[in-house]
Amino acid sequence: MNSFQLKKNISLSNFTTWRIGGPAEWIAEPKNNEEIKYLIHWINKKKISCNIIGAGSNLLINDKGIKGLSLCMRQLKGVQIDKNTGVIEVFSGEMLPTLARRAASYGLHGLEWAVGIPGTIGGAIVMNAGAQGHCISDHLESITTISLTGEHQLIKASNLNFRYRYSLLQDEQLIVVSARLKLQPGHPEKIRQITRENLHHRVRTQPYKDQTCGSVFRNPEPMKAARLIEEIGLKGFRIGGAEISKIHSNFIINANKASSYDVQELIKYIQKKVFDSYGILLETEVKQCGF
Ligand SMILES: Cc1cc2nc3c(=O)[nH]c(=O)nc-3n(C[C@H](O)[C@H](O)[C@H](O)COP(=O)(O)OP(=O)(O)OC[C@H]3O[C@@H](n4cnc5c(N)ncnc54)[C@H](O)[C@@H]3O)c2cc1C
Numbered sequence: 001m002n003s004f005q006l007k008k009n010i011s012l013s014n015f016t017t018w019r020i021g022g023p024a025e026w027i028a029e030p031k032n033n034e035e036i037k038y039l040i041h042w043i044n045k046k047k048i049s050c051n052i053i054g055a056g057s058n059l060l061i062n063d064k065g066i067k068g069l070s071l072c073m074r075q076l077k078g079v080q081i082d083k084n085t086g087v088i089e090v091f092s093g094e095m096l097p098t099l100a101r102r103a104a105s106y107g108l109h110g111l112e113w114a115v116g117i118p119g120t121i122g123g124a125i126v127m128n129a130g131a132q133g134h135c136i137s138d139h140l141e142s143i144t145t146i147s148l149t150g151e152h153q154l155i156k157a158s159n160l161n162f163r164y165r166y167s168l169l170q171d172e173q174l175i176v177v178s179a180r181l182k183l184q185p186g187h188p189e190k191i192r193q194i195t196r197e198n199l200h201h202r203v204r205t206q207p208y209k210d211q212t213c214g215s216v217f218r219n220p221e222p223m224k225a226a227r228l229i230e231e232i233g234l235k236g237f238r239i240g241g242a243e244i245s246k247i248h249s250n251f252i253i254n255a256n257k258a259s260s261y262d263v264q265e266l267i268k269y270i271q272k273k274v275f276d277s278y279g280i281l282l283e284t285e286v287k288q289c290g291f
Helices: 033-046 094-103 112-116 122-128 188-205 225-231 260-278
Strands: 007-011 023-028 050-053 060-063 065-071 079-081 086-092 140-147 152-156 175-184 243-244 252-254 287-289
Touching: 023 050, 033 050, 033 065, 033 140, 033 175, 079 094, 086 094, 094 122, 094 188, 112 188, 122 175, 122 225, 225 260, 243 260, 252 260
Parallel strands: 023 065, 050 065, 060 287
Antiparallel strands: 007 023, 079 086, 086 175, 140 152, 140 175, 243 252
């Protein structure tokens, strides 16, 4: 018996941190492997496409919505932590900040940087999320996946071609189901303190309470996208309801009922201005769906 509902024509704006996006033709939030397999069978029978969503914290969804099934993974929960070995087995719908806090409370060191990144474990692995010189792949041993034809696979982290905000999973349609991480035992109070400080730092330096998707552009290493945008005086610039944050220029905030069109136009505008000034084409970090 499946516990999820297969819903039709549901707005995806509540499935993204930007609160932007048109309707999903179909949406489901599976809670276990059997439900995922059922849904794969269903999409293959109906011959429709499948789009995977984690916490939607790195997604720009078209105002026109997404055809086929939006498979939202945030209900696929469960975590086991071995305090002595530092091994964590976690389902992909667990939230990264929750895991980071739990690891800290167990005195495990390695995820102190992750506490303010509002994504799921699955999304973090696909994006190789990171901060302050650390990233999720530093601690990842392996993942399990299900393909859209229903095959299970265990993949070692070393085969995922991790780079700055990149993994091979961005080019393959595999559903990340679970992950095995290994952290190091450390000093509990020190880990908790660093975790707290990292969160405070974010709240001070990023528009943390606004509706955003985090950094819109990849940093053109060794430069910072925020610095380039700020230097040409674009802080606070707005198109429609989308505004370049006055606190952190690599963030676009949904200031007033922004549409995906507003955000896209603002992205293009920033790219043109930065290119005209520096000859650098900023690439987006945010993933665009349904365009
Ligand atoms: C306030 C704020 C701060 C942020 N700070 C940072 C930061 O410091 N560093 C950083 O790296 N990012 C940051 N981000 C961006 C974002 O949180 C990360 O990229 C995060 O890892 C995305 O996870 P998600 O679950 O939201 O994925 P989504 O945005 O839902 O999806 C991202 C991609 O992963 C795919 N995906 C998601 N789950 C699965 C799965 N289970 N199986 C297969 N594919 C999947 C999606 O199809 C999509 O291609 C920030 C975002 C916000 C809103």
